[in-house]
Amino acid sequence: MAFFSLKSDRFLQGPNLSLVLQQVMVVGVLAIGQTLVILTAGIDLSVGTVMAFGQIVMTKLAIDSGYSPTTAILLGILACVAFGVLNGGLVAGIRLPAFIVTLGTLNIAFALTHIYSNDLTYPPGTSGASTLPSALLFFGRTFTIGHTDITYGVVFMFVLFGLAWFALTQTAWGRHVYATGDDPEAARLTGIKTGRVLLSVYTVAGLMYGIAAWLLVSRTELGDPNAGQTTENLDSITAVVLGGTSLFGGRGTVIGTLIGAIIVGVFRNGLTLIGVEVIYQYLVTGILVILAVSIDQLTHRRRL
Amino acid sequence: MKRYGHVVALDGVDFELYPDEITAVIGDNGAGKSTLIKALSGALQPDRGEILLDGKSVRFRTPGDARRSGIETVYQDLAVAPSLDIASNIFLGREARMRGPFGLVLRMLAKRPMRREAARHLEELKIGVQSMRQPVENLSGGQRQGVAVARAAKWAQRVAIMDEPTAALGVKETRQVLDLILRVRERGLPVILISHDMPHVFELADRIQIMRLGKRVAVVTPQTHTMPEAVAIMTGATRGELEQALVKEGPPVRLPAEEGA
Helix, strand or coil, X not given: CHHHHHHCCCCCCHHHHHHHHHHHHHHHHHHHHHHHHHHCCCCCCCHHHHHHHHHHHHHHHHHXXXXXXXXXXXHHHHHHHHHXXXXXXXXXXCCCCHHHHHHHHHHHHHHHHHHHHXXXXXXXXXXXXXXXXXXXXXXXXXXXXXXXXEEHHHHHHHHHHHXXXXXXXXXXXXXXXXXXXXXXXXXXXXXXXXXXXXXXXXXXXXXXXXHHHHHHHHHHCCECCCCCCCHHXXXXXXXXXXXXXXXXXXXXXXXXHHHHHHHHHHHHHXXXXXXXXXXXXXXXXXXXXXHHHHHHHHHHHHHC | CCCCEEEECHHHCEEEECCCCEEEEEECCCCCHHHHHHHHHCCCCCCCCCEEXXXXXXXXXXXXXXXXXXXXXXXXXXXXXXXCEHHHHHCCCCCCECCHHXXXXXXXXXXXXXXXXXHHHHHHCCCCCCCCCCEHHHCCHHXXXXXXXXXXXXXXXXXXXXXXXXXXXXXXXXXXXXXXXXXXXXXXXXXXXECCCHXXXXXXXXXXXXXXXXXXXXXXXXXXXXXXXXHHHHHCCCHHHHHHHHHHHCCCCCCCCCCCC
């Protein structure tokens, strides 16, 4: 942070930090779902494409099908939840590795997004003001504190982080998520219904992707079938890992993830401000992930 | 004497457990100890036969079912959640919720009462740990198994099963856990101890059930039989071999009679 503020005057100014948070909000909410999944020693590769699907469902339904905006949003979120249930059902029920299951659903969601959208953005050929109903854009609206505009989406992201923190640390469900990720067999022998825990985790993750889809539509003001393919996928995992959650499961916090998501956002924003090309940003984030995972691996090994 | 539990498992293995007693189950690998214990603890379901608890037929579909019937099991491989703290492990799967709206609506955990209760319980069993907030992974193997035994002792209403509880531990830590098992017995809880370690079995057990090839071949006590005799029954050594073994070991005490196979 200090580095970027030295390199660019704009970096530490309110409007820019507000922009960082707006960029963080989608990845942040995705990363909440990803945190839950990784805490159970799983991984969700389908985050980005599932979100893209939800986003297309809500925008296309709102424009083409004459559904009320609220119904469209709910159906879009529901589509993401359905993917979560599918992921969770396969992981918990047939005990397939999460990596394979979500690699499959990544492709399924990707295909469905493009089939359903006919490769069009919604509203088609947007230029200028968006024709999307205002409910879909709600989280892009702002209120002002001082000279800085803050979007409702950013506030909502913090609320969701708060809820996830509460569920993980203050309820029995949270304990069971950690125990399942720690050692599924030990958890099962303690009498925890690990299958149900896994299913609930993937379902809640799906819900988060659905909400993230709404946030994304609010921010970009359109439904884009090509959204969420690489950046969001990788960034959500990066945020979780940078936040100190172990890929081996059972350790980590959503607060860490929030910090991780902000670091990723700051990084991308800072690199842009000092004029680093987007493709090099990928390079740097890639290295960052590997570094973070290496640290996780090394500390984990020392512990055993 | 009160008949505490009567259990009929696979292979027609009878089990009689009495309060204040440790019943050891010994047998070679593949003798059926683990299968028997898994059936009793709900980790697997027997294909045939039934389990009677206080004369009533019970069926355990999951470990949770067995637990609800008051049967707790400690496993050899330290079945705890390493990253959770001690209190969380003691209450894992049985978390206490707060009273009032915080517990009912928000489903919040009653963390402080659980910590207090866990501390009281561990103190009673003389398990020395610094803080209930310590993650279990920071404990020594012996302390960790101590937490597992304490959890079993806390929740077991009828039977505590110890499946090779010291197999993964060092000498000193093993001692701690054995003493702990004796303290659990003092609380009047029948204990089933599965172990390969004959000296420990003979030290702790009030009765020893010997299994061979899926059958119970004998029930002996440390007073009536010596260790070599028990091992001989366990391995099915012939009388001749047994005599030879005893000659090597020193003066024979008493050869085993035909035990009620």
